[in-house]
Amino acid sequence: MADGPPMTAPAASLAPGIFDSSATAVQKMNAIQQRYAAERGKWLRPEGLAQYIDVALSDRFRHYQSDPWSYTYMPLLEEMGYMPRHKYAFGPELRAHADRVADRYKLRDKAVFRMQVKSMEWDDREKEWSVVMDQNRGNDQEIRMTVRARFVISASGVLNYPQIPRLECLDLFKGHIFHTSRWDYNYTGGTPKEPSLSNLKNKSVGIIGTGATAIQCIPHVAKWAKLLIVFQRTPASVNRRDNRPTDPE
Secondary structure, eight states: OBSSSOOOSOHHHHSTTTSOOSHHHHHHHHHHHHHHHHHHHHHOOTTGGGGEEEOOOOOOOTTOBOSSOHHHHSTTHHHHTOOOSBSSOBHHHHHHHHHHHHHHTTOTTTOOOSEEEEEEEEETTTTEEEEEEEEEOSTTOEEEEEEEESOBOOOOOSTTSOEEEOOTTGGGOOSOOOOGGGOOHHHHOOOSSOOOOGGGTTOEEEEEOOSHHHHHHHHHHHHHOSEEEEEOSSOOOOOOOOOOBOOOO
């Protein structure tokens, strides 16, 4: 949450006596920051978001599960008087809980979706933020609006906006391709309630990446596909999920 412009003073001047502001401490901090910048530079690409291709909206893959335990991942459980059905909740349950929260706190007419923040500037004279946003309503219809507010909570990210890598010669690929967050049940078979991917029985499938979504869908695809090849850049630590129904006791 932001209330006014961010503070830029050194930590030592903000809380004298708490932070070590000696020359040695400053040198150590600079060395740590340089090492961090060097490590960060290994993974950043100069083209930024241009390395991705936007994905058109379509059906979503609803058999994802929460990564943390449902009991800590799902908000306002005590206030809503709700207990998750599994240790790791499935997509439909997460969506239903979000709907209940929206209805309980009357949020449906207060939320504006498909928004992208273009700029956020602090108006020192009015003591409030000026936030410029674009709303994409589809069919190339964009509406720009400016909202002024005393408080701004930055709780957004890029994970809700699916994109695929801008791979060289991707347009030459002759097979079917889709993003896991825009699952194509017409091609794989199955439904959100019955994930029997029977149409993959005689097909070779490739999955690019081993993020949280890939980790969840790979076992299902491997069960049905004739051949599954997983392409990954950096191996990640994987352990047993051991999902199970919630014990009411």
